[in-house]
Amino acid sequence: MILTAGLLALITGLAYTALGVITGYELVRHRDRGFSHFGGAFFVMAWTCGPHHLVHAVRHLINGEAAHLPHVSALALGLVPGLVFIGLRVEAAFGGRGDRLIVRTPLWLTALPVLMAAAAGATLWEGLRHAWTMGVDLRVLIPSVFLFACYTLVGLFTARTQLARRPLLGGWSLSGIAMSGVFLTCAGSHLLAGLMVTADPWSVALDNIGVPAAIYFLWTVHRLHKGSVRDWNRRPLVGRPAPQGRRSPWAEQTT
Numbered sequence: 208m209i210l211t212a213g214l215l216a217l218i219t220g221l222a223y224t225a226l227g228v229i230t231g232y233e234l235v236r237h238r239d240r241g242f243s244h245f246g247g248a249f250f251v252m253a254w255t256c257g258p259h260h261l262v263h264a265v266r267h268l269i270n271g272e273a274a275h276l277p278h279v280s281a282l283a284l285g286l287v288p289g290l291v292f293i294g295l296r297v298e299a300a301f302g303g304r305g306d307r308l309i310v311r312t313p314l315w316l317t318a319l320p321v322l323m324a325a326a327a328g329a330t331l332w333e334g335l336r337h338a339w340t341m342g343v344d345l346r347v348l349i350p351s352v353f354l355f356a357c358y359t360l361v362g363l364f365t366a367r368t369q370l371a372r373r374p375l376l377g378g379w380s381l382s383g384i385a386m387s388g389v390f391l392t393c394a395g396s397h398l399l400a401g402l403m404v405t406a407d408p409w410s411v412a413l414d415n416i417g418v419p420a421a422i423y424f425l426w427t428v429h430r431l432h433k434g435s436v437r438d439w440n441r442r443p444l445v446g447r448p449a450p451q452g453r454r455s456p457w458a459e460q461t462t
Contacts, residue, residue: 212274213267215282219396220260222293227253229300245431248424255417256393262409263400275403277334281396284326288388295382307381316379323388327395338402350414351401355394357421362391364432 230250234243260282266272299305309316365387369379397414404410 208274208276208279209267209271212279212282213264215279215286216260216267217264219282219285219289220257220262220264222289223253223257223260225257225293226296227257229296232300244427248420248427251420252417252424255413255420259410259413259417262407262413263404266407275334275337275399277330277337278396278399278403280326280330281334281392281399284323284330285389285392285396288385288392292382292385292389295385305382308376309379309381309384311378312373316384323391327392330399331395334399334402341403343402344404344406346406346411347404347414348401350411350418351397353418354414354421355398355401357418357425358390358394358397360425361428362387362389362394364428365390368432 227250230246230253234246234250237243267274295305295307365383369383369387372383373379
C-alpha cells in the first residue's frame with residue numbers, strides 16, 4: 208500500500224503543479240486583459256497543493272513511510288476528476304475545445320454523486336476512528352481543517368453553478384463537473400491527511416501557506432459566483448479563454 212499511496216500522491220502532485228504552470232502561462236499570455244483574480248488565486252492554490260502532495264509522495268516512495276487506507280482512498284477518489292480536468296486544460300492550452308457537453312442527465316451521472324458521497328463518508332468515518340485511537344498532530348490538523356472548509360465551499364459553488372446552467376445548456380459541462388469533483392475530493396484528502404499524517408517541516412510550511420491562498424481563492428470564486436467582481440476569465444478554466452459576450456455563468460440571475 209505504500210507504493211500505491213506514493214504513486215497516487217505523485218500523480219496528484221504533478222497534476223496540480225501542471226495546472227499551476229498552465230494557469231501561469233495563461234496569465235502571462237493574456238496579461239493585456241489586466242489582472243485576473245481567479246487566475247491569480249488558482250495559480251497560488253495550485254502551487255501550494257501540488258508540492259503538498261509531492262512531499263507526501265517523497266515520504267512514501269523514498270522514505271518508506273507507512274500509508275493509511277482512508278488517506279489512500281481519498282486520493283484515489285480524486286484521481287479520475289483530476290485527470291479529466293487536467294486533460295481538458297491541456298487540450299484548451301493547445302487550442303482545443305477544453306470542454307465537453309454531457310447531454311441531458313445519463314444514468315451514470317445520476318448515480319455518481321451518490322456513490323462518491325457514500326465512498327467519501329465511509330472513508331471519513333475510518334479516518335475519524337483512526338484519529339480517535341491514535342491521536343492527531345495539531346500542526347497538521349489545524350491548517351487541514353481550514354483547507355477542508357475552503358475547498359468544500361469552492362466545490363459546492365461550482366456544483367451549484369452546474370445545476371443552474373443545466374436548463375440553459377441542455378446538459379452538463381464535463382469540465383465544470385470535473386472541477387467540482389476536484390475540489391470536493393481535494394477537501395476530503397486534506398482533512399484525512401490532517402487526521403492521520405504526522406507533521407514534517409515541508410508539509411507544515413506548505414499547508415500554512417495554503418490557508419491564505421485557499422481563503423483568497425474561495426473569496427474570488429464566491430464573488431464570481433455572485434457576479435460582484437469583474438474578471439477577464441469569466442468562465443474559469445472551462446474551455447478556451449476568450450472574451451465572453453454574455454453574462455457570466457457564475458452569476459446568479461436575480462429579480
